[in-house]
Amino acid sequence: MPRHRLSMPPSDWPGDIRVRFEEVFSSVSKHQRRRLEQGLGRWLLEADRDELPPELITPALVDRRLGHLRPEIAAAAKQALQAVYPEATVFVRENKVEVESKRKALQREISRNWHRFPSAWQEVARPKLHFCSEGLNDGLLVEAWTSDTLQSRLQTVWSFFDFCRAEGLEEEITRTTVQRRLDARQAEFQAGHVSLATIHGEIQRLKLLGIATFRDRDWTWLDPVLRVLKKKMALQPSRSDARLVDLAELRQAAISCSEVALRHHRAATGCRAKTTANKLARTGLAISLLVNSPIRRESLATLDLKENFDPDFTRLFLSPHETKDKKRDERVLTPEVRQQLQDYVAHHRASVAPHRETALFVGSRGKPVAPEYLSQTVGDQCQKLFGKRVTPQVIRNIIAGFIVSQVPEKASLASVVLNHASTATTETYRANGKQVQAAKKLREANDQGRSDHGVNQSPLEQPEKRGSSRKCRTRPVRRPRGRLSDPTQTGRAPI
Numbered sequence: 001m002p003r004h005r006l007s008m009p010p011s012d013w014p015g016d017i018r019v020r021f022e023e024v025f026s027s028v029s030k031h032q033r034r035r036l037e038q039g040l041g042r043w044l045l046e047a048d049r050d051e052l053p054p055e056l057i058t059p060a061l062v063d064r065r066l067g068h069l070r071p072e073i074a075a076a077a078k079q080a081l082q083a084v085y086p087e088a089t090v091f092v093r094e095n096k097v098e099v100e101s102k103r104k105a106l107q108r109e110i111s112r113n114w115h116r117f118p119s120a121w122q123e124v125a126r127p128k129l130h131f132c133s134e135g136l137n138d139g140l141l142v143e144a145w146t147s148d149t150l151q152s153r154l155q156t157v158w159s160f161f162d163f164c165r166a167e168g169l170e171e172e173i174t175r176t177t178v179q180r181r182l183d184a185r186q187a188e189f190q191a192g193h194v195s196l197a198t199i200h201g202e203i204q205r206l207k208l209l210g211i212a213t214f215r216d217r218d219w220t221w222l223d224p225v226l227r228v229l230k231k232k233m234a235l236q237p238s239r240s241d242a243r244l245v246d247l248a249e250l251r252q253a254a255i256s257c258s259e260v261a262l263r264h265h266r267a268a269t270g271c272r273a274k275t276t277a278n279k280l281a282r283t284g285l286a287i288s289l290l291v292n293s294p295i296r297r298e299s300l301a302t303l304d305l306k307e308n309f310d311p312d313f314t315r316l317f318l319s320p321h322e323t324k325d326k327k328r329d330e331r332v333l334t335p336e337v338r339q340q341l342q343d344y345v346a347h348h349r350a351s352v353a354p355h356r357e358t359a360l361f362v363g364s365r366g367k368p369v370a371p372e373y374l375s376q377t378v379g380d381q382c383q384k385l386f387g388k389r390v391t392p393q394v395i396r397n398i399i400a401g402f403i404v405s406q407v408p409e410k411a412s413l414a415s416v417v418l419n420h421a422s423t424a425t426t427e428t429y430r431a432n433g434k435q436v437q438a439a440k441k442l443r444e445a446n447d448q449g450r451s452d453h454g455v456n457q458s459p460l461e462q463p464e465k466r467g468s469s470r471k472c473r474t475r476p477v478r479r480p481r482g483r484l485s486d487p488t489q490t491g492r493a494p495i
Contacts, residue, residue: 007041008048017044017054017084024083032076039077040084042066057081057088102147107131109151116158118171125213141212156205173210175221178203182225200229245386247398251291251336253385257284258340265347275364278348282361283381285337285344286374289316290395293331297392301371303360305345313341 010018017040025036046065047054062081066074082090110129117125130139141150163181164171185202188194207222261281268274286300293316303309308317318329333341345360352362359368375391382390390398 005045007038008045009041010037013041013044014054020084021080025080035073035076036080039073040080042069042073043077043081055085055088057085057090059089062090103131103135106147106151110154113154113158116161118161120172121157121161121213128213144212153205153209156202157209160202160206173206178206178222178225196229196233200226200233203229245382245388245390245398247291249386250287250382250390250395250398253382254284254287254291255336255340257281257287257381258343262343262347265351274348274351278352278364279377280381281344281348282369282374283377285340286361286378286392287381287395288337288340290378290392291399292316292334292337294396294399295331296396297375298371300392301361301369301374304358305360306358308360309341313338 010021013021021036021040025033028036043065044054047056052061062078066077069077078090081088114122125141128139128141130137131142132138145153160173160177160181161171163169163184164177167180169177169180182199182203185194185199189196189199203222203225207219207226210217211219257280261277261284264277265274265281268277289295289300289303295318299318303316307319309315310317314333316331316333318331320328349360349362352364352366353359354366357366357368361369361374363369363373375393378395379389379391382388
């Protein structure tokens, strides 16, 4: 029984095709020549079966005759065809699926969600959201904004009016409705469902679409809300920022802060110098306590020498009302943290705290430090050292991501260390755990590459030339090893 032919042998090719093939591929290897012959022979065989001339090449024919082949065989056939028939368009694919344009998709979405506008907004927005079939007489908003911008602002306004209807409020952007919306979003922020950046973006889009729709109204009353949200947003880094700093870097930075602060305290002769040293020591101790025991910001700021520590500063205790699981917690302090704690209490705190004050963190006026101020000083100091604000909450994110990345099978351990109310909270760190592992591998590979080539410093680590008044716009370079110099200097990266 004769075997079914899959390709026409070169001996059966037309003479002109065989000559052109030899001229183009005379210098290729035997292996590649065999593939090219098989590919072109398959095309000639299919053309003969279809009773069509071989020079008739269309995207539909190419896809039908070669689309079911393995990629390497199809590529060889197309390469041979393009060489033998250079005037043909072999590698152009025919569009099989018509993709809807953003303009059409936005027009369809507006029509589908038009009922979510109040009647007053429908009347004013209809001419401004008009789509001309020829694109010559579009509405003002369609013409002024891109499709993505208009879509995001419309979706925000529709969601806002849905909230007003669900809460029985007036379907309008007023002080009352915005306040109620902010209260609801604040509860979602505290639960970890949204970020401050998301809330700020929503209010910004409400204002911009309101100005574009009702230009005769006064929308400046939203400016104070946006300023407050922007200020709070700067103090609340995103969860992805938890990959910026290693625990070892944080621990080393905190120890260096305490050492520099103690030197400055002993050399200080005036009140201002001692106050600066006290602030630096307080910040360094706060970072060390967070790295050693990642407690919450409120619990950190309200630590009491009599209630939360033993006399030798070897253990840290948290009462049930300070933990979300409502259980008493006990943490062991490392020798480094214990030494920092003793130095702070014996030197810095003793110079400002009244006799009967038992709070650990005391300000220059002898009063306990507020949680917001302590968090701000930690973020400011990390901004100087690492070029990025790292707040107490970010440090907790770093530790949770580290635990999940190191022992994924024991991710629930992060709930115990961070006093989460349930293990479901820890699940949000699983995605970050993979990113932490990837960042660690990349850093190790870069360090290994520099050591293999005998490079000790990257270009960003070279010392700045003297006399240069131009500020460096690059982010300060962090070193995982070695002590940091005086962290109070803000004009240059610590080395």
